[in-house]
Amino acid sequence: MRTSMKALLAATLLATCSLAQAAELTVMTSGGFTAAYKELGPQYAAKSGDTLVTVLGPSMGKAPEAIPNRLARGEHADVVIMVGYALDELIRQGKVDPSSRVELADSRIGMVVKQGQAKPAIGTPDELKKTLLAARSVGYSDSASGVYIEKELYKKLGIQDQLAPKSTMVERVPVASQVAQGTYELGFQQVAELLPVPGVTYVGKIPESLQSVTRFAAGIPKAAEHPAEAKQFLQYLASPQVQPAVQATGLDSVAR
Template sequence: MPGAAGSTLEPLPSSLAAMKSLFRKLAAFSFIAVAASAVQAAELHVMSSGGFTAAYEILGPKFAAATGNTLDTALGPSMGTSPEAIPNRLARGEPADVVIMVGYALDDLVKRGLVMPDSRVELADSRIGISVRTGAPKPDIGTVDALRETLLHAKSIAYSDSASGVYIQNEMFRKLGIEDRIRPKAKMIPKIPVASVVANGEYEIGFQQVSELLPVPGAQFVGRIPEEVQSVTRFAAGIPVGAKHPDEARALLRYLASPQVQDTVRATGLDPIAAP
């Protein structure tokens, strides 16, 4: 039907699925606006560990666009000795309004008095997967026995220096009964995505949380390891003591944990947490 000045109205979505998608987008936008309505625009300093980063990199700009806030983001592991690790950044006095990291590592910061106890928000669960170089045959990891044989025949194995790698090094190899035989050819990779050293041919197989494997070019995702030897990592977020913008930080945390964003969280390889 013609509109003002001879223009035409855009047709409504033709399918129920399209309409539902539109409603979800509108709801998400409205949620951000309401969450931030009581606060003014600010520059938020965010520290995020790898497991939730893919989701955050999609959702963060949407929050910023809707609220007028800007996000200054520093990436680093939830633990470890590297200077980039979030606890080490906080220890150096780097400014932070929000930290996004492995749940039990966040709990440790709460116990140490570095993060406000009442600010903790649970975000998603993350499972461990395997990648190989793009073009390489995908190994069989469908059962515990198949995974064991794949690792025994692999020439080299890499795993992260965060929660998934600590579990693999200290528990999973032992559970598989191959710890002594694996140790000489397996290495913990600090700072960088494990899939990157698989993509460049340094290592044949790489273990890391699925959400950290998927975005890396040159590596192909094989699948999640069997549930019998799986380790699920809960990601959470909180507000450091001394944050300059705690109100804006709480608005961001409410958005990242909201039902409206769970499709995005799932698409990045994470498992959303059921709403209470």
């Protein structure tokens, strides 16, 4: 009887300690890494006992939901996951601990067409150029990938004058959702943001020689309430064992 009671007390003490050690982490995450986070976050929470409170917002821009603007208003975060150069700016401003920066994944630009449409050839610069010139309409995001297409890609291909009248920067909603509705014939965005959207066919990435690669990274704000637990979470997101899940969302693992 005494042995059973001791075992029960030990189990109760262990459970109490586990609960005491568990933390509620507020995670601000943006854009292209969100699909991977939504897959890996619950797995980590179940394993660690920590609770993840997710706050979505873009890495930059004037929108009040943007991560830098949230932090500027004093909103709390234990982890921020965002475009690498936007994270660097927060580090420069003294809002994120520079030693906490973790490289997570690279994101490349891809293209979709409406489901049921034939997949056009875009494997080489010449094929991409011909496909763009033949398209009736083109949509791209209002994030870094769309700015690159509008300001640099068209210029590299020598077709900015021909494409400008039939190209649109899509604001606030996924580009693929507009392609699915038939608003645009071709849609460009980071691959990880195209794949989750129904009603479209993923064609592929644009040629590597024309790519604009976006690095996603994460860090811990200096005002974080649970920096030790946040560090463990970031180590998990960057660990080798989760890379197949990261790659399945359309991201590319960082060479380490």
